[in-house]
Amino acid sequence: MSSDVDSMQPVAESERRRRTRERLMDAAFEVFAEEGVHSASVEAICERAGFSRGAFYSNFESKEELFFALSDREVDSTLLKASELARDVLPATPTDGADVVAEVVRTMIAFVGGEANWHRIVAEYRLLAMRDGAIAPRYVDFSRRLNDRVVELLQTVTLGAGLRFVGDLQLISRTLLALFSAITEDQLLAGVAGAPDVAAEDSLAFDAIVAYVHLVTEPDED
């Protein structure tokens, strides 16, 4: 028997193994975004990562396990970014524009909108959840945690020109998330079709969200 009876855990994976898994997940992120989880072949993922299928099956049991590992990693990263947005980015937004709300919305779009592939993956994650009872709880949990994070954000943040959110923050957060989804989707769709670079402002949803924020904010007596 082992001399150390306490170390029965699956023995911390080697650094090499960890790197390999990361590279496979990086590759899967791209391939999933481009082709979709179902169409993406294990072969394509391995090729992108510069590994063989042998490496893959040595690190993951199946494509599904890889997808779960990947989604966990990206969900954590997304929640971290949301915190960062509330803590660092939003407070630094310039407040000299004509419409402060539009400025803030623009800032948020710029912050999260660049991640086109992540939006594609979230959209597919949601879709998979709408079909598969094994995936649904995972996605719902992500969705709930993201909403909670945004509620925190709304609680702590005061917009540039002394504007403050009023009303039920849960509901406001839910509405904002729905509208932000709509904006990023509009942008993706425009990008995928002809138009090379459309500004967020071109989206109907952009105006919708600005109008909405105006409805649910009021001057903050400070």
Add this chain to the structure above:
Amino acid sequence: MSSDVDSMQPVAESERRRRTRERLMDAAFEVFAEEGVHSASVEAICERAGFSRGAFYSNFESKEELFFALSDREVDSTLLKASELARDVLPATPTDGADVVAEVVRTMIAFVGGEANWHRIVAEYRLLAMRDGAIAPRYVDFSRRLNDRVVELLQTVTLGAGLRFVGDLQLISRTLLALFSAITEDQLLAGVAGAPDVAAEDSLAFDAIVAYVHLVTEPDED
């Protein structure tokens, strides 16, 4: 040469052929919703429809062509239903409840919310469009036409207790559509996970939409 020089068009398809195509589309509708367009095999669709693959390739060039034909059919049907909603269903909504807005929203959910599979297909349609420049324009067109239809609806409809929408109807429509999407997704997700039958009211998005409608309506001086 033909005696009738004018009839060079692809000669109206036979009734039999039309029925076969319909049955194949019906089957594809289900299979696409359950498994997704990519994973759905032509074989599975044919089996569901009670045909062989021979029949399929005699009627459609490929799975993609079938998908386009199907989406056209369903998009038309959806737009028709939206008109029906504005013309027949909404005017008949009871107005005796405590919260007329909630009542109207419930009615609309009941009207469109039953179509779980259609929502799955729309979600995938959107996702495919976000990846493929050939599909994007089709989806954007659908999305735009649906929004226009809802704008018409908002223009003509007056809610039960003499409430009227005020503000930019385009933006309101866009917001409502985003929130309705959110509600139906919440319901689907809850259904797919454990919960057998959750009421629309259990969705955070339901409260969000009721709150929003209150924000953008005012008494109609009639």
Add this chain to the structure above:
DNA sequence: TGTATCGGATACGCCGGTGTATCGAAAATT
């Protein structure tokens, strides 16, 4: 430096699904 272990590469057999070519029955046409 020798040896053991680990981790990725290679090679193999297998299967589901594809698209086509051919055939036969049913329907339309005369």
Add this chain to the structure above:
DNA sequence: AATTTTCGATACACCGGCGTATCCGATACA
């Protein structure tokens, strides 16, 4: 009723991708 046309069924060859078993080089350890 005879014949032509239409349309779906059947059969076939083919391929991409899968999962495994085995091998071999690199790395860790003594």
